Amino acid sequence: MNDPRPLPERMRPGTLDAVMGQEHLVGPDGSLRHALAAGHLRSMVFWGPPGTGKTTLAKLVAQQAGLPFFGLSAVTAGLKELRAAFAGATAESPVVIFLDEIHRFNKAQQDALLPVVEAGAVVLVGATTENPSFEINRALLSRVQVYVVKALEPDALAALVQRAQAQVYPDLSLEDATVESLVALADGDARRALHLLEAAAASAQAAGAQVIGPSHLEASLGAALRAFDRGGDVFYEQISALHKSVRGSDPDAAIYWFARMIDGGCDPLYVGRRLVRMASEDLGNADPRALAVAVDACAAFERLGSPEGELALAQAVLYLASAPKSNAAYVAYKAALKEVRRSGSKPVPMHLRNAPTGMMQSMGYGSDYRYDPDEPGGHATGQTYLPKGLHTSRFYHPRQSGLEWKIAERLSRLRGGGA
Structure with a gap:
């Protein structure tokens, strides 16, 4: 009997090993895999684009923990449904509540989760396409681990499409050009890729074909695909x-x-x-x-x-x-990030620290700091701003292009003629 469920639901992974992509989370060294293996299950939020496996990961978390799972959508659920889901839950008998589109819950609704999450009665697993820093209140955010779920890479999408074809459409084969187009159109979204495959397979079956070709994908989508992929470009x-x-x-x-x-x-x-x-x-x-x-x-x-x-x-x-071009800002950021990761958390120099209290002033915070606007030329010559050991580091090297030509000239003067 044919499975009536949509293809994305039929292909939903049942184990962490079956998840396509997200190696940083579920691979051998993945942070989520390690957390689950350690048996330390805490509330979490999956943040990423649509169709990247957030719901799948939530279900796998509950499965791995062996806890009751309740799935809610913040689009349709309110406090009544939320409270019904965790009614009777305790730290000894916790439940996993998956809250899709958690960013749509207002502050009061999010606050209702705080006591049960804090008590350990609820393991909250949220999913959002929006930045949690902006959409989830600070009290709740401090109680959850945020995992970034990334758009699937082309290779992972291609493997997913080919796996689905082999499992669900064994009597059909896929042309390489069809896979390429499916991957390009899906744009990192596994759900979209599988819906496209399902439509193309139906078109091929209706035509009595044994191979799912680009023409079947085009027939299922109309003229937009031909315009988007005209001439073989992806x-x-x-x-x-x-x-x-x-x-x-x-x-x-x-x-x-x-x-x-x-x-x-x-x-x-x-x-x-x-x-x-x-x-x-x-x-x-x-x-x-x-x-x-x-x-x-x-x-x-x-x-x-x-x-x-x-x-x-x-x-x-x-x-x-x-406009004139310069990648100096991009290069400077990458260089600074590399140094931060290399040298670790160096302390802020004492003269740069703020001293809002008498105790901090007595400890030397802010001592010997020279206020640049009061200095000749608006610059405290000789004052350093980097941590100890990095005083001579140069991350930003302005190009001789556009406004950066002027920036380079000024920085050279302030640095005493150095580049």
Whole structure:
């Protein structure tokens, strides 16, 4: 008898080993796997894009712990449903409550979880697509472990699609080009990839075919796929071409690739988010206005919608492609992060510490600090701001491009002529 459940539900992993992707969580050295193996189960929140396995991980957590599992959605559930789920739960007989879209719970609803989570009667497993730092109140956030769930990499998506075909459609085979298109269109979303496979398989079966080809995927989706994948180009190739065209200061190529993606049905805000990234990564302080242009373009699209808002994104594409380039900010951040991870938590120098109390002042906090605006030229020459042992470190090296030419000139003067 055919299984009536949607393909994503049928392919839901039953063990941690069956989870595709998320190696940082469930791989041999994964943080979640280690936490579960240690038997120290605490409340947690899975934060990541749609279709990345947050619900699956929540169910596996409950399964591994051998505890009762209650699944709720913050979109439809309220305090009544929440309290009913943990009624009778105690620290000796705890329950796992999975709360999908937890960011949709207001402060009062989140506060209702605090006593039972604190007492150990409830192991809360939340899932959200929004940053928990902004959407979950601090009291609750301090009681949970946040796990970042990442969009699936192309290789993991391809393996998932091929596994589903072998298990559910053994009488059909998949062309490599179909797998490539499915992966590109899914954009890191496993649920979407499986829905696309299900539709393409139905199209192939209806046509009496033995191979699921690109034509069956096209037939199930319509003209949008043909426009998006015309000429054999895939999604990641097109966004790569757009990014490299902006970086290479070719506004004509950049606007072309932008138009290709929009015409093919790509989410305009996906491109907008990439433009924000480009503004910092590839332009940086050579033209600091670029970041505001990209952010404003995204805001304009959110306000106007499609198709009017796409013009603002097109304007941003042209601006970024035409502006001077520098990756100095990107390189500086990476270099500083590498040093932080290498040298650990060095103490803040005493003269840089704030001293709001008399006790802290008596301990030397803030002593010998020189207030730069009161110094000649507005700069306390010779005063250091890095931890001991890092005084001569240089992370930021401005390029001779755009505004950074002026920045480089000023920093060279302040550093006493050094680069």
